[in-house]
Amino acid sequence: MRLTTVWGPASRWGEFRRRQLQALERSNHIEHEALPAEGAALGPDPLSRYGAVGQPLNRHSPFYLGFFGATGAMLAFGLWTTLGRLATTLSILLVAFFLALALDPVVERLTRHRVPRPGAVAVVFGCLLLVLGAIGWVVLPTAITQGSSLTQATPQYVVDLLDARWVRELDSRYNVIDRLQAELLQKLGDQGFVEGLLGGLLGAGRAVLSGTFQILTVLVLTLYLLVSLPRVKQATYALVPATRRTRVESLSEEIMRRVGSYAGGQVAIATLNATMSWIMMLIVGVPYSAALAVLVGVLGLIPMVGATLGAALVTLVAFFDEPHKALVVVVYYVVYQQVENYLIAPRVMQRTVSVPGIVTVVAALVGGALLGILGALLAIPVAAGLLLIYDEVLVPRQRAA
Numbered sequence: 114m115r116l117t118t119v120w121g122p123a124s125r126w127g128e129f130r131r132r133q134l135q136a137l138e139r140s141n142h143i144e145h146e147a148l149p150a151e152g153a154a155l156g157p158d159p160l161s162r163y164g165a166v167g168q169p170l171n172r173h174s175p176f177y178l179g180f181f182g183a184t185g186a187m188l189a190f191g192l193w194t195t196l197g198r199l200a201t202t203l204s205i206l207l208v209a210f211f212l213a214l215a216l217d218p219v220v221e222r223l224t225r226h227r228v229p230r231p232g233a234v235a236v237v238f239g240c241l242l243l244v245l246g247a248i249g250w251v252v253l254p255t256a257i258t259q260g261s262s263l264t265q266a267t268p269q270y271v272v273d274l275l276d277a278r279w280v281r282e283l284d285s286r287y288n289v290i291d292r293l294q295a296e297l298l299q300k301l302g303d304q305g306f307v308e309g310l311l312g313g314l315l316g317a318g319r320a321v322l323s324g325t326f327q328i329l330t331v332l333v334l335t336l337y338l339l340v341s342l343p344r345v346k347q348a349t350y351a352l353v354p355a356t357r358r359t360r361v362e363s364l365s366e367e368i369m370r371r372v373g374s375y376a377g378g379q380v381a382i383a384t385l386n387a388t389m390s391w392i393m394m395l396i397v398g399v400p401y402s403a404a405l406a407v408l409v410g411v412l413g414l415i416p417m418v419g420a421t422l423g424a425a426l427v428t429l430v431a432f433f434d435e436p437h438k439a440l441v442v443v444v445y446y447v448v449y450q451q452v453e454n455y456l457i458a459p460r461v462m463q464r465t466v467s468v469p470g471i472v473t474v475v476a477a478l479v480g481g482a483l484l485g486i487l488g489a490l491l492a493i494p495v496a497a498g499l500l501l502i503y504d505e506v507l508v509p510r511q512r513a514a
Contacts, residue, residue, distance in 0.1 A: 204487060205327055209334035211491060214369050215376030216241065216335070217342055234339045242332075248407055255404040368501055372494040378461045382453065383413030386420060390427060393445050397438050399431045415489050416477050420450060472496050 170177060196203075216237050223233035274280060275290065284290045338345070346365070353361045387410030394402035409423035424446035432439035473493055480492030 201327075204484065205330055206334065207491070208487065209331050209338055211372065211376060211494070212331065212335045213338035213342060214373040215380070216339060216373075218370075218373050218377060220339060230343075231340065234336070238336055238339065251403045252407050255401060364501065364505060368498040371497050371501070375494045375497065379414055379416075381461055382458055383410045383419075385457065386410060386413045386423070386449075386453065389449060390423070393442070394427065394431075397431070397441050397445075398434075399427065399438060399442065400434055401430065405430060415486060416473065416493055420453070424450070472500070 172178075219237050220230065220233045223236065224230050228236075280289075350358055350362050350365070387406045390409045391402055391406035393399075394405060399405065405427050408426060409420075412419040412423040412426070415422070424442075428439050428442045428446070431442045473496070476492035476496035477489050480488030480490075480495070482488070484491070
């Protein structure tokens with residue numbers, strides 16, 4: 114009742130609010146009639162109430178240039194630092210994207226057979242997990258077994274080394290063993306050395322956990338990208354002006370097709386190399402054939418030098434087992450790589466990418482220098498995409514100019 118007697122009906126409240134707004138506008142209003150007309154001469158005091166109009170900033174002033182130049186440099190440095198901190202995240206996204214492009218042709222083939230895309234993605238991703246699980250099942254038990262055997266045999270290796278004649282002669286002349294024992298005891302008594310050793314062990318453990326987490330992250334991102342890849346592409350194409358959208362879309366689809374086909378072809382060639390190497394090692398009797406075959410397949414993904422590194426690794430293991438086995442391995446890999454380079458690889462890659470040899474070498478070197486093994490893996494498909502843009506965009510534009 115008191116509110117009604119003080120303020121009256123609701124219409125009076127609205128009138129009160131309008132008066133308040135009008136008063137606020139009058140308090141913020143600048144009298145434009147006091148301002149001089151555009152082009153008119155400025156008097157000594159054109160705006161006595163608000164002060165004299167100052168001169169505009171001189172954009173050629175050293176202070177202006179220095180201030181905004183320093184601001185731009187700080188922003189650029191901050192952006193570069195941020196990108197450096199995001200290097201691992203960007204690498205994970207890049208690997209997931211290329212892996213999704215490699216698996217997408219298989220998904221598209223299943224969808225053309227009237228399989229819904231979520232079902233096709235589930236089938237392809239399930240097969241990928243089975244392959245990774247099989248690789249882990251082959252490699253991990255061997256690594257654990259061999260590591261345990263090495264740990265158990267290490268004391269005997271030390272005893273055999275100390276009992277060697279050349280070690281005893283060296284110790285009789287220079288007292289090497291006593292000096293090594295004293296140095297070892299001194300190091301173990303040094304707190305800094307112990308902390309550094311423990312820190313190194315903890316760092317190795319963190320590296321293993323970080324690598325496992327990154328692999329899981331790549332797999333999860335690949336799954337999401339496979340499911341949403343058509344929507345992601347359409348959303349990206351929508352940012353392009355309509356007049357250029359068809360052209361950009363056709364070029365982008367061709368680049369992604371080449372990248373995915375190259376990745377699939379490289380995996381097929383590496384898998385064939387690993388399978389044939391495993392059969393050869395079983396026949397020759399090279400130890401650790403399953404684990405070495407997996408390593409040969411993984412190294413085979415690296416262009417140019419991967420197959421050679423895998424062959425050298427198998428040859429080294431065969432040499433330490435029996436030297437004549439190493440000779441057989443060398444002959445096998447010389448023959449197999451000739452067959453792969455001139456018969457298998459051209460047939461597999463004929464519908465993927467066609468990159469000149471010099472471009473392949475330069476791209477692999479540049480990619481390896483920038484991103485290591487990851488850069489070497491991605492260098493050739495990136496070079497193929499850049500060559501497509503060169504042939505379809507830059508050269509026609511120069512001809513029309």
